Amino acid sequence: MNVKLAIISHPLTGPIFRELVEEKKLNDSVLYFEATFGNLCPILATIREEKNIDVIVTAWGHAAFLGDLNIPVVLIKVTSFDLLNAMSEAKRIDRQVVVMRYGTPFENLSCYSELVDMKIVSDCYMDRQDAREKIDRYFRFGYRTFIGTSLMCDLVSEMGGKAIYIYSKDSISQALDNALQLAHSRREEIEKREQFRLIVEHSGMGIITTDKQGVCVLVNSKAEEMLNMKRSELTGRKMKSFWPISKLAESLAHGEPYTQQIETIHRKQYLVDYIPTIVNKNPSGCMIVFQDFATVQKAERTIRQNLYDSGHFARYQFCDIIGQSQEMRKTIHLAKLYAQNDSTVLITGESGTGKELFAQSIHNASGRKGKPFVAINCAVFTEHLLESELFGYEDGAFTGAKKGGKPGLFEMAHEGTLYLDEIGELSLELQSRLLRVLQEKQVRRVGGHNLMPVDVRILAATNRDLNTMVLQGKFRQDLYYRLNVLHLKVPPLRERPDDLPHLIKSLCAKYGVADQADEIVSELLPRVQQYGWPGNVRELENTVQRLVVVKQGESFSEEQSLSDIIFYDLSIGQLTFTSSSDNSQQGVSLVKSDKTEYPNLTEFKKQNEREMIHQVLAKCNGNKTEAARYLGISRATLWRKLNF
Incomplete structure (x- = not known):
């Protein structure tokens, strides 16, 4: 920071000043003037023209003639040491x-x-x-x-x-040092004041400051524009003459801020913050920051739309979770408690139980609602691709890296929630990187050097037993404890059979047959209650969707539709499915109707799939596209099942 000093010296002190300026290397920071007592007029004119002088250094006599320059003056002070030196010299004479x-x-x-x-x-x-x-x-x-x-x-x-x-070199040197310190402090204060002015003027929000008596002191340009009044009209006026006084008076009286207040001024609504100025623990004024309420609402809509367009938003809430059983009520209640806390949540449960539904609901019930909800399935990426997705990468970090780099999901989820599905599929190396981010709350992009702070809540989910994986050395114990701060176990569908009718009706509404919901429930319920649902709600949804599609076809009898098409994977007509206490994870026992054990489940399924596909193809006159649509699979999947 370059400062400028003006030295006004008498010819007697000129040599001392010049010597000190050289010693202190101040040649670029000093304007030097010499004058005798009272002869300062030309010097004062030059100083006024300069306009960038921070401090003047001079002696007592010259200071009296500086007038109204409005520039700080540092005087050369006479010290006791100066007096003693001068008297000692005088004593040698008289x-x-x-x-x-x-x-x-x-x-x-x-x-x-x-x-x-x-x-x-x-x-x-x-x-x-x-x-x-x-x-x-x-x-x-x-x-x-x-x-x-x-x-x-x-x-x-x-x-x-x-x-x-009387003046010594030490006194003059001290005056120069004091002047430099004052000049730097003054320049810093001027720069801060200018920065504050720019912030106030260009904040995009109306800003008004008041004194303790509620008199308007400062008004920025945005406030002038929003109130349609000039600052000259507002400054010095009592706020109550043009502003609602209730919250302002409370803030000034008690020194408490009041934020997100809605005030009506000139028939227009504003979102207002009242922030008291506290000096020596007492309110000395108030800063009022306000925005057009309609503009705020429009901005919020834009943010929400951007989040929606990017896919980084949570669609579901707790009211969207279907479940009246005691097990589900307990789980939902616990999840609502977790939503009020910002700690990491580990959500466990079998595939298809709705773990992400709970994750989104927790986010939407938390203080991070409206902020990004970023989800990633850790099982579908290779290790290196997952690393770049999570942490981002810099330009040129690897072959094929996007020019300019790319932010990772941690950055994109800043101030929001990051949902890590299938967390048990992470490699040990990525587990270590994830643990470091969770501990340090900082992320470094792949190929980068800078650490970026991130404020992200982690929700992780898995259908695997992480505790067993820890014992097997497949999952880091420290990461497990870091994730398992709050634990939510989503019950499988077989443990809440009372929810089946509600789920089926909800799915019927989703697929446009709400008017047939009671009929479908009565058709399905006796059959589905016998089954253990290893695919849980996702499998139930596929079954209902298949039924809806098949019931729209005219070439299938009801019996054939139910037995052959809807449950072709389950073979209800040939097999009986019952709960098994020996396998709590899948909960299904597969036996033939004559109670003899079937030797190979995989071959059994393949054989029945082929038979069912050929039946559907025959009904569809060999049209593979139509057959794939009826079966709820893609044409490529149909081709693969027929040929392998």
């Missing part, structure tokens, strides 16, 4: 001395008289004539040695006396 300066005499010189064993007289002068007359008088009284400042020294020398200049 036993009596006059100490004289401009304006006011030096005080308490009697103590120096005893110390140096001299007669010391202290006096002052007000102008050149006064100084000459007093010096002449002291000459008549026998005084020939004088200690003082520049004018006195000049006159004494002219009149034949001995003059000792």
